[in-house]
Amino acid sequence: MDPGIARRFADLALNEAERLGASYADVRLYLEDVGEGFSVKDDVVESVASDSDSGAGIRVLVDGAWGFASFSDLSRSTSTCLNDIAAAVYSAVQLARLSARLRTFPIELAPLGDVPNEAEYATPFRIDPFTVPAREKIALLRDFCAALRSESDLIAIRGCSMGASRTTQLFASTERGRVARRYVSQTIRHCALHVSVVAIDGDEMQQRSLGGLDGIGGAGGFELVLSVDGKAVAERLVAEALELMAAPECVPGTTDIIVMPEHLALHVHETGHGFEGDRLLGYEQTYVGNTFINELLDRIGEHPFASEAVNIVADATAPGGYGTFGFDDEGVPAQRFFLVERGTLMNVLTSRETVSQINRRVGRELYRHSNGTMRASAYTRMPLIRMTNISLLPGTATLRELISRVDRGLLLDGTTSWSMSEDRKNFDFGVQHAHEIINGRLGRVVRNAGYTGSNLAFWRSCEAVAGEDESFVLNTPNCGKGQPGQSMSTGHQASPALFRDVQVYNRKQRGGA
Amino acid sequence: MRGKEETLSLLACAVDEARRAGVEGEANIEAYRESTMRSAWGEVHQTPVAEAAVLRVEVRDGLRAATVEIAETSQQAIREAIARGCALLSDVPENPYLPDLANQPENLPEEILGLQELLDFSDDLAIKERAFDRIRRASQGTALTGSARFFTAGCEKGVANTAGLSRYHTASHAFLALVVSETAGLSSYAERAAEVPSAVDVEGAIEEAFSRAALMQRLPVLDPFADGKGSRAYDAIFTHYAVGEWLWYLSWSFDGLSIHERTSYLGGRKLGDIIAGSNVTLAEDWRHLEVVALPFDYEGRTSQRVPFIEHGRFRGAVYDGMSAKKAGVESTGHSGGARCLVLQGGEKTFDELIALSDRPTVIATFLNYPGMPDEREAVFTATTRYGTFFAEDGKARAVCPPLRLRVRSFDALSRIEGMTPSHLLRGQENYGMFEPVSFVIPAMRIRDVDFVGSNA
Numbered sequence: 027m028d029p030g031i032a033r034r035f036a037d038l039a040l041n042e043a044e045r046l047g048a049s050y051a052d053v054r055l056y057l058e059d060v061g062e063g064f065s066v067k068d069d070v071v072e073s074v075a076s077d078s079d080s081g082a083g084i085r086v087l088v089d090g091a092w093g094f095a096s097f098s099d100l101s102r103s104t105s106t107c108l109n110d111i112a113a114a115v116y117s118a119v120q121l122a123r124l125s126a127r128l129r130t131f132p133i134e135l136a137p138l139g140d141v142p143n144e145a146e147y148a149t150p151f152r153i154d155p156f157t158v159p160a161r162e163k164i165a166l167l168r169d170f171c172a173a174l175r176s177e178s179d180l181i182a183i184r185g186c187s188m189g190a191s192r193t194t195q196l197f198a199s200t201e202r203g204r205v206a207r208r209y210v211s212q213t214i215r216h217c218a219l220h221v222s223v224v225a226i227d228g229d230e231m232q233q234r235s236l237g238g239l240d241g242i243g244g245a246g247g248f249e250l251v252l253s254v255d256g257k258a259v260a261e262r263l264v265a266e267a268l269e270l271m272a273a274p275e276c277v278p279g280t281t282d283i284i285v286m287p288e289h290l291a292l293h294v295h296e297t298g299h300g301f302e303g304d305r306l307l308g309y310e311q312t313y314v315g316n317t318f319i320n321e322l323l324d325r326i327g328e329h330p331f332a333s334e335a336v337n338i339v340a341d342a343t344a345p346g347g348y349g350t351f352g353f354d355d356e357g358v359p360a361q362r363f364f365l366v367e368r369g370t371l372m373n374v375l376t377s378r379e380t381v382s383q384i385n386r387r388v389g390r391e392l393y394r395h396s397n398g399t400m401r402a403s404a405y406t407r408m409p410l411i412r413m414t415n416i417s418l419l420p421g422t423a424t425l426r427e428l429i430s431r432v433d434r435g436l437l438l439d440g441t442t443s444w445s446m447s448e449d450r451k452n453f454d455f456g457v458q459h460a461h462e463i464i465n466g467r468l469g470r471v472v473r474n475a476g477y478t479g480s481n482l483a484f485w486r487s488c489e490a491v492a493g494e495d496e497s498f499v500l501n502t503p504n505c506g507k508g509q510p511g512q513s514m515s516t517g518h519q520a521s522p523a524l525f526r527d528v529q530v531y532n533r534k535q536r537g538g539a
Numbered sequence: 540m541r542g543k544e545e546t547l548s549l550l551a552c553a554v555d556e557a558r559r560a561g562v563e564g565e566a567n568i569e570a571y572r573e574s575t576m577r578s579a580w581g582e583v584h585q586t587p588v589a590e591a592a593v594l595r596v597e598v599r600d601g602l603r604a605a606t607v608e609i610a611e612t613s614q615q616a617i618r619e620a621i622a623r624g625c626a627l628l629s630d631v632p633e634n635p636y637l638p639d640l641a642n643q644p645e646n647l648p649e650e651i652l653g654l655q656e657l658l659d660f661s662d663d664l665a666i667k668e669r670a671f672d673r674i675r676r677a678s679q680g681t682a683l684t685g686s687a688r689f690f691t692a693g694c695e696k697g698v699a700n701t702a703g704l705s706r707y708h709t710a711s712h713a714f715l716a717l718v719v720s721e722t723a724g725l726s727s728y729a730e731r732a733a734e735v736p737s738a739v740d741v742e743g744a745i746e747e748a749f750s751r752a753a754l755m756q757r758l759p760v761l762d763p764f765a766d767g768k769g770s771r772a773y774d775a776i777f778t779h780y781a782v783g784e785w786l787w788y789l790s791w792s793f794d795g796l797s798i799h800e801r802t803s804y805l806g807g808r809k810l811g812d813i814i815a816g817s818n819v820t821l822a823e824d825w826r827h828l829e830v831v832a833l834p835f836d837y838e839g840r841t842s843q844r845v846p847f848i849e850h851g852r853f854r855g856a857v858y859d860g861m862s863a864k865k866a867g868v869e870s871t872g873h874s875g876g877a878r879c880l881v882l883q884g885g886e887k888t889f890d891e892l893i894a895l896s897d898r899p900t901v902i903a904t905f906l907n908y909p910g911m912p913d914e915r916e917a918v919f920t921a922t923t924r925y926g927t928f929f930a931e932d933g934k935a936r937a938v939c940p941p942l943r944l945r946v947r948s949f950d951a952l953s954r955i956e957g958m959t960p961s962h963l964l965r966g967q968e969n970y971g972m973f974e975p976v977s978f979v980i981p982a983m984r985i986r987d988v989d990f991v992g993s994n995a
Binding site for chain 1: 576577579581584585590591604606608610612613616624627634635664672686687690720726861907908910912915920922943992993
């Protein structure tokens, strides 16, 4: 779309909102939202798909309450779109007025601070996946799938898929008391690859996958897919799946565990939800839940959340992360800050709206500005506080050293399942692959392992974290939150880490519950 | 939304453009309008509305297929989408499992033809305002606060293809989820669903959630795991909500593809095998009067009533076109999966289920964020939420922190000791498009459920 027309659409929305009494308004124009996906299963190309979308979401603050409305298809005539924008603003203002009647205090926005009035951001990339011919992508996937073949008839399902997206958005806002309007243009690019194999024999089923359960992904281009040595990956996955089929059962009990980053990053993800400022304020009471951070909030900056080995950052600037952007959906610049530093609870994720409410909760000015975590999954959705790249920072150990510290324990890798209590206190994860550790050395592979327990106790039991060289970045494409539901991409780096005295179980309930 | 005539006209345009491009094809439209109001600690914080539509066109040449999805619906946009699909098509190898295009069914039953009206929700916001105001008033004079989300949506779906198929239907759905909380961490829950917002039983939800919260306030707190003895089995009573969360996960075991591929518990089992207790009868049935009716699937095939379990015996599974071709069976018209689950209930009241507690029993109101640690054996885990009670000697004696359970689902289905009558449980909103899921299910009492830890 011509940038002048996009600016005209944005200005009309803001003009109308101001005219109808909004103290704040923002519009997010999804000028282009394109994607593609390819999947191959057991050598058959099952799906080749391309999609495109456009539309606008308009959020207004009137009488201290939000209203939001949206519409799709910006490819129609300019006059039609202008009419739809005006109608959406009117609808949003009416909804805000209705909401205001159902509130006892007004929503206040934290000051923006020193931010540019106009800005642009684009995800760096080397190879545009949309310029790579479909036949090359299909051939690559078929090669991956062929490499997963095995002489063993236990290998039952071989699957590979890849996907890419590119979203260009214009954010614009107006605010009473601020002279200039703000305009932020961003183009975000993601690319992902999934490779997995499933072995089955009777009631026994074992899966191994590349990276996390959803594969690997990142902000960037097709170079991510090309960086994978498909043959080596396939050989490893098949060998491990078959090894698991013949392995003895994981024995339930309390033991030391080393969690490999491909799975530990998901544990970081699930813990990270607890730091969301809107959960703190009960915004997700009626759906995904609350957070145990509520009990710790008044001791922020001093509370021992975890052991000293644990440093967790929120970093929306990390190169290649699914949670990387230039500005959030309130126009706040991307930031990097500690959630947990040397084990101490340091921060939560905030938005402009939650700052004042969190400050009131703790009885002091904990925050002055938003730390920039508001994102919406689409133009049809209001932005929510979403994790950016929430990562466990590397330590100084090596995996070999971690193993050498364990007398009896397990090394756990790959995700099978995940489940959390609504306040994120209690967790339960199933893992794909486990090794026994005996007297500081890796032992047999055991199958059907899982671990469960109290999240605070888990992080406090972390004795050491391995270094950057052994880290992995898990990019989660489909983190769910909010009602109506929103699926968001987030990133999580982790390194292997050692945890003491964790409850391990058998996923099939063999040997007890 | 466009209504039947305009939707079918758009689909006809897409089909014509495919023919003009020299390919076969199938076009699919999903359009929706949805409106939500949410509150936190009694304060309304979100009131979004959204209206959107997606046109999906699959172009085919023999056994090769490519799909293009667009939000734009001008003839030019449709033409460009088909050209894009055709360009992809030249790179796509044959898929031996590509299902045949569905033919137009003859003599469509009346209940299908009747589902074509766009419902008017003009009173939606007024109903929500009254409901939230009523919830606020119910909190007054108590230490409790009611927070809610009230969702309403209407959708229309259409499918057409170059084999002559042209179908259209509408659906609507409304539900209220109410959470009653106390600052000490107590929370209670109730929900009510209906076809239209005016039919949602707001008073019923208020009564249920506030009375459960009041019971929690009166009872002492007990953490059964405070003894440090680890996992143990208790009898359990699941409310409708808890059964719904469990059943939603369990329904994946009845997906035809997972059975064919043997990743499901039912893979390798034969129709007629005993897989649950004789008191269990479960079906996928969009014709049930209480569910959100979904008469045909994305491929345009009429959705069949599919019995999953009859009196404990395995009876069937759902298939879409591709999974049916792989398994060598007929599609049941479920390319979107099972979404209208009906579990036959019993005749006991919920209080009668509690009265059967001659052994220590956990009453679970809701199961939060479940997972399936082992899909092949349908091992299910979750923590309880919104009110967990400990019952003994026929009565609720204490309120517990959330407890984690882990069960082998089909084994547990063999230990059901009593059920209430079934009733409608909410549909679920999905992520970006209105695709209702509705259950008609009972509350139930189950013997020997494994609980493995507490949230304290």
